[in-house]
Amino acid sequence: MLRRENRIRTIQASLAIEHNTLSLEQVTAVIDGKPVLGLPREIQEVRNAFAAYEAMSNWAEYSVCETQQGFVDF
Incomplete structure (x- = not known):
């Protein structure tokens, strides 16, 4: 539960930096499929x-x- 909450907070904060205006509650609702x-x-x-x-x-x-190794192969 705590890991999920932290992930949601991280997502909201990261997207806010990119000018996404959704609130923490809205982000939670989107993730919950609401x-x-x-x-x-x-x-x-x-x-x-x-x-x-x-x-x-x-x-x-x-x-x-x-x-x-994947990088070296290129």
Whole structure:
């Protein structure tokens, strides 16, 4: 629960830097799948940010060496 709350706060703060005007309550509602009054672009930014944070847990499965190897291959 605390990790989820911190993630939501992080998303809201990060998007606010990019001029997203949704409040913490609105961001929470978007993530919970509830309807929110706001610009469609801002709502989609919340969805995208949340999806990116969720995907990061899968990225951690790879070691730093494997990640660096991918860069060397290019």
